[in-house]
Amino acid sequence: MNREESALTRRQWLLSLGGGVALAGWSGMDLEAASQASSAALPPGIYEASREHLGHALADRGGFARLPADSEIEIVRPRSGRFQPAFFTQTQYPVIRRLVGLLLGEPEAAVIVDEIAEWIDLTASDSAAVRAAAHALSPAHHTLAVHYYGAQAVRRLEEFDPQKTSREGLAWLDTQSQERHSRTFAALDEPAQIAILDSISDNRPDVKTENTGTRFFHYMKERVIHGFYTSRAGLDELGYRGNAFYASPPGCEHLYA
């Protein structure tokens, strides 16, 4: 044994424990190789965006970081030119946009209305694939999903069909509008549209009675809540300032005096 070797300190041993990982080819690789390695398909499971990311969105006042063009993150679907809905038809989509505006009490032109309506179209168009993925879980992953999210949430993923709910709901709105005013929902003025929404909202007098309209309202409101309160505009409205901590515990100042 030579002198250098015998003089190994604890620190050097600890460092070489870390070095062992590099030797195995994990940390020494170049970026290109790393991106190839990470392009492998995700393991089966049910994925949910983390709410912790909200803080980052807010902290970055200079605007959101640009995501790579082929990113799989929901909201980002790069496009040039006018938005083309992937699920809703050219006549349905303006009604979805209108409903988002009414549910938020925002004017037609508000950017947030576009953001949320586009996201609803995206999730509706992806929903069949999400359902198929939920059905295709292996028994082990299914068990795990039930333990993580609860049986009810997993069943909803397997069964709930936003496309059907929307298609039937939009048709229902038109039938009601025709019955009441001999016009399509889109052609009604705002008070008439709101009156129809009032009759199916969760504030309606007969909350217990459900129909195609109330189910559609429930779906749209749930989407709008998620869309709005995770957006910059919604988080600002809530006064949310991102992940933060108290420098000293309020109410316990004497501890630090």
Add this chain to the structure above:
Amino acid sequence: MNDEGKAAGVAYIERTNRAAREVRAKVVVLAASALESTRILLNSRSPRFPNGVGNSRGVLGHYLMDHTTLEGGGGKMAALKSSVREPVGRPCGYIIPKYVNTAGPYRNKNFLRGYYFAGDGRQELYGQAFSTPGFGRDFRRKVRESIPYSFGVYAQGECLPRFDNYVALDPEKKDAWGIPALHIHASYGENEHNMAKAMRDHLGEIMDALKLEERNSPRDELNIFGKNIHECGTARMGKDPKTSVLNTYNQAHDVKNVFVTDGACFVTQGCWEPTLTIMAISVRAADYIADEHRKGNL
């Protein structure tokens, strides 16, 4: 393995080009996390160690543990409703240290060991929106101005080490590199289930004392084994090579220049998170390795 019965080094696959390589070493330290280190040992088969290094007594892979949790307790703290957004949405994350089975009044003869409680109390961000009726500007004002406070609580308990909770090489399944994967055989036993009953009663008492409204009851069942991601054991320490894999300094009884310095070495797990203990044990093992190396014992 070399002629002296020591490990000569490690074989690995280069990730970028899949080339098989070897590095020679005086000492091999495994710290790949509990199950990975054990998998490497199980896969290190040779004529001398046909069942893997560290497995001459059939103990390697056994005594797998993962904490038990009973989750889902909580509700709203009605007295704390506010119209003002707090600068920090989480006024408190808390831990109530384990007191069950510590002293007289807290003894419970239905199970060994115990559990602690943790959770958080916080101002809701927008959860209240789903139960706020209506829509439009008025709805948004209510969501903004009537902010409830939620309280959540769960219990995490110790899992006893049992021989029948174990990992073994899967006869068929391989990982992406063609190396045999592990099959995990694990379930909670009587002690854990008895402990869960006490956890549930205790959680109920806490929720009663806080007068929580719109309650979520804690789940009836313990979380599935493994959900707690605090897997430990499978290459346990011990003085007796017949019943353990490593000695008290994380050194393999079978091969003196092989060390395992992660949660695989745990003999018991307590009810606490494992990482600080893993780190302390690693530092201690590193000291020992340096010493033994200096003395020429490795």
